[in-house]
Amino acid sequence: MDRIAAFNECLRHKGLKNTSQRMIILETFLGSKSHYSTEDLYLKLRKDHPKIGYATIHRTLKLFAECGIAIELNFGDGQTRFEPLRANHHHDHLVCTSCGKVIEFTEPQIEDLQAQVAAAHGFVIKRHRHELYGLCSNCAANS
Amino acid sequence: MDRIAAFNECLRHKGLKNTSQRMIILETFLGSKSHYSTEDLYLKLRKDHPKIGYATIHRTLKLFAECGIAIELNFGDGQTRFEPLRANHHHDHLVCTSCGKVIEFTEPQIEDLQAQVAAAHGFVIKRHRHELYGLCSNCAANS
DNA sequence: CTCAATGCAAACTATTTGCATTCGA
């Protein structure tokens, strides 16, 4: 089941409706670079769909998160960002504090160790956040 | 050098002044539970020091972060929290999404793996954030 | 038809700033 079908399934399950705005937002969200803030997506959509309001986009992104289509991220600038979730493709982030570049990484050993830490404290982990902040190779070279 | 001395050193280095408010805020900040938001600290200080304003506390917490006395955390509720930094005592967090309990953990193997991941991408890591969200043992038992 | 969704503007919350006054070095 792809993510569009999964979203429709989630809407049905919640008794919500599938509007043209939601489809437009979903397709744009899935089809482009990751790490959108509401404002990013609003500005991008405004070109082709100037009638879609900021509030609708924000509500829709929150809905994506509820449906498991997206996760919320916060990289420490004031904005909440949303990232499309790929099934079976969890990853974490390297964030360059100089140029803003974001690289995704996966490290199964870290995931295993996390699980051990949680178990040692009796925690049942639902999700996690793991971000490394520093300078990317370019910025490190130029400083 | 303890953290109060380190803070004074930082003030001197920046050409700033050590006021009674800053000392009161620092002592309260260091001397109690971790993970203060500006509001938490404001409410706590208000009892004994009702004249200290919200803005002063917020500016002071930011200053602590600049001086390396504290780090900013964000657990996903709308508030930025500040945690006192202990020299040589880095740790990460387990956060219970049900009761709000926060447990600190340290896992050297994870730190090593992080360093390897960063190196593989040419990143120079300055800091990181690693948080595991889920249910603590109590909340997991009662659900 | 009915109830959810939308778009707009207004409300909120956390944070930040301007400025007159106070105070440390």
Place this chain on the structure above:
DNA sequence: TCGAATGCAAATAGTTTGCATTGAG
């Protein structure tokens, strides 16, 4: 004395909400 710090209130930024209208099922 002089510039930084404070306290207050007002401004901002991001997010959320109320409500009349529109539209999906």
